[in-house]
Amino acid sequence: MEREDLEWLAGRLKLGYYGKGEVVLGPDQGQVSRFYIIKQGAVQGEQDVARVEGDEARWELVEGECFPLGALLSKRPVSSLYRAKEDTFCYELPAGDFSALLQQSPPFHDFCTRRIASLLEQSKHIIQARYSQSSSEQQSMDTPLSALLRRHPVSTLPTTPLRDVLAAMQQKRIGSMIVVDERQRPLGIFTLHDVLDRVALAAIDLATPIRDVMSPDPVSLPPQALAYEAALVMAREGFRHILVTDNEQLVGLISEKDLFTLQRVGLRQLSGTLREAADLPTLQQAVKDIRQLAHNMLAQGVAAEQLTQILSTLNDLLTGRIIELEEARLPLSARQRIAGKYCWLALGSEGRFEQTLNTDQDNGILFEAESGEEAEALRAILLPLAKGINDALAACGFPLCKGEIMASNPRWCLSGQEWKDTFADWIFRGDKPVLLHASIFFDFRALHGRADLAEDLRGWLQDKIKDSRHFLKLMAENALGNRPPLGMVRDFTVGEDHALDLKLNGITPFVDAARIFGLYGGIGEASTIRRLRGAGEAWKLNSAEVEGWVEAFLFIQLLRLRLQHEQAGAGLPLSNRVDPDSLNSLDRRILKEAFRQGRKVQAVLEKYFQF
Numbered sequence: 001m002e003r004e005d006l007e008w009l010a011g012r013l014k015l016g017y018y019g020k021g022e023v024v025l026g027p028d029q030g031q032v033s034r035f036y037i038i039k040q041g042a043v044q045g046e047q048d049v050a051r052v053e054g055d056e057a058r059w060e061l062v063e064g065e066c067f068p069l070g071a072l073l074s075k076r077p078v079s080s081l082y083r084a085k086e087d088t089f090c091y092e093l094p095a096g097d098f099s100a101l102l103q104q105s106p107p108f109h110d111f112c113t114r115r116i117a118s119l120l121e122q123s124k125h126i127i128q129a130r131y132s133q134s135s136s137e138q139q140s141m142d143t144p145l146s147a148l149l150r151r152h153p154v155s156t157l158p159t160t161p162l163r164d165v166l167a168a169m170q171q172k173r174i175g176s177m178i179v180v181d182e183r184q185r186p187l188g189i190f191t192l193h194d195v196l197d198r199v200a201l202a203a204i205d206l207a208t209p210i211r212d213v214m215s216p217d218p219v220s221l222p223p224q225a226l227a228y229e230a231a232l233v234m235a236r237e238g239f240r241h242i243l244v245t246d247n248e249q250l251v252g253l254i255s256e257k258d259l260f261t262l263q264r265v266g267l268r269q270l271s272g273t274l275r276e277a278a279d280l281p282t283l284q285q286a287v288k289d290i291r292q293l294a295h296n297m298l299a300q301g302v303a304a305e306q307l308t309q310i311l312s313t314l315n316d317l318l319t320g321r322i323i324e325l326e327e328a329r330l331p332l333s334a335r336q337r338i339a340g341k342y343c344w345l346a347l348g349s350e351g352r353f354e355q356t357l358n359t360d361q362d363n364g365i366l367f368e369a370e371s372g373e374e375a376e377a378l379r380a381i382l383l384p385l386a387k388g389i390n391d392a393l394a395a396c397g398f399p400l401c402k403g404e405i406m407a408s409n410p411r412w413c414l415s416g417q418e419w420k421d422t423f424a425d426w427i428f429r430g431d432k433p434v435l436l437h438a439s440i441f442f443d444f445r446a447l448h449g450r451a452d453l454a455e456d457l458r459g460w461l462q463d464k465i466k467d468s469r470h471f472l473k474l475m476a477e478n479a480l481g482n483r484p485p486l487g488m489v490r491d492f493t494v495g496e497d498h499a500l501d502l503k504l505n506g507i508t509p510f511v512d513a514a515r516i517f518g519l520y521g522g523i524g525e526a527s528t529i530r531r532l533r534g535a536g537e538a539w540k541l542n543s544a545e546v547e548g549w550v551e552a553f554l555f556i557q558l559l560r561l562r563l564q565h566e567q568a569g570a571g572l573p574l575s576n577r578v579d580p581d582s583l584n585s586l587d588r589r590i591l592k593e594a595f596r597q598g599r600k601v602q603a604v605l606e607k608y609f610q611f
Helices: 003-010 069-074 095-104 106-113 115-132 162-172 192-200 227-237 256-260 267-276 280-299 304-328 332-338 372-395 416-429 432-441 451-465 469-479 502-521 528-538 543-569 585-608
Strands: 014-018 023-025 034-040 042-047 058-062 080-084 088-094 176-180 186-191 241-246 249-255 342-346 363-367 413-415 445-449
Touching: 003 095, 034 042, 034 095, 042 088, 069 106, 088 095, 095 106, 162 176, 162 192, 176 249, 186 192, 186 241, 227 241, 227 256, 227 267, 227 304, 249 256, 256 267, 267 280, 267 304, 280 304, 280 372, 280 543, 304 342, 304 372, 304 445, 304 543, 332 372, 342 372, 342 451, 363 372, 363 416, 363 451, 372 413, 413 416, 416 432, 416 451, 432 469, 432 502, 445 451, 451 502, 469 502, 469 585, 502 528, 502 543, 502 585, 528 543, 543 585
Parallel strands: 363 413
Antiparallel strands: 014 088, 023 080, 034 088, 042 058, 042 080, 176 186, 241 249, 342 363, 342 445
């Protein structure tokens, strides 16, 4: 904040005193009239909505923290009770002055309206400074493609002879030529790789029109798309170039070099290695490169949402290649029998595109069968195949699931009708084991093979469960049993090892609530973030509040990635447990706020599913 704004604030603050146990602020006091900054002591928040016993319904605010921002911004009463835990002094600012300060101080406004986001921005700078010392990557993956365009792309008409195109490419020293129509709409692309594959080896006449040898229907993105989106397309499709179009007209070309000029491990290069790997050792080396890539992207400040999507995409390519290699080992008759009849399902975090560096296997097989006899015959082929795939994934650093939720388990290698029967039984029963399974299996997606089979199953599940309010209520009740570990004594409630489980107690409350929102609202998404935002739109929730949940979820994800990267670098086993005392003061503060956001999303969940 500017000095004059700080002086303006200081001149209007009053000092208030609250004895131990005294209520500072409560829902029955009506619209909030003051902004509080704790000078000395501690204030305990009590969440009335969360009907749980003991310390789990409470959290603590200490010196330097402020409240109640949400209520002040919304001009409403608070939803929680604030009580002095010990003799406490608070600086107090009248609500009118609070509103005036919001208008005159942009930093204050940013902090109050984007509390987590502004804290995350500070943390991001610290992370970048820390990791960039050992990273060769300097390009920001948040950069719009428009900012990466260096010159207007060279293009030609589809009737141009191949000879003229090659001459122009040599003269201009470019590696690609874009083919456009008279309105500058891209029709295709011709690269140096096409010269070998489609011209030299095929002995094509150089008088041939370029349209006959170009790669048609090139992929394009708009100028406002971010660099990481182009990188994902390159990784998924194996492309080296992405066109940039605005209103269908060509405005630029982005190459792999534009995205990863300074990076030792290129994303497309790595995806190409995964696609073409001929053996397990090659894939094992690629896994090491994936971790190096994660380090580089942490150094450049890539957001957790983007980084986990990229990691999940690369892990998908790894799994897909393992499946192809294992299929090739089957007898020809077996390959022919299962060809085009099955789908490899990603479950749990992999199904949500939310994998970190420490991820075990959760997968299954969905296949097409017209009868029980055909199902057994196909299963007899698919189970040994799945065993080879699961073992290969384990050799690449993805441990076998201790609960045996893997495709090699006959329970999870099922026909479409068998999966529907299984899900229908779970929805009918609703007991504890079923609720645990639902939290993993209902986050499925197609990773390899017949994606339409998974889409059919998803549609059936959405129709089946939207009217099963009792089952959703049981899921919600189970989810609310896992509260974010905000402590009564200072910041957090920790285990015997003085550590927090960032997955179980940090990520899971958001994931569980989002899953229930998605199922109840008919939101056909597996991603936690998309489910949360979809629920916000469907139920007209406060968009700022929803974005607070998203930012909190992403920060905990980022903290997990950083923790696991540091563990890997130190040669330690990867885990999700962190000693909060090992975090810097800023990260502790953000983590505390993130846990509070977890409590808030659970309060909304409880509101929709009253008990």
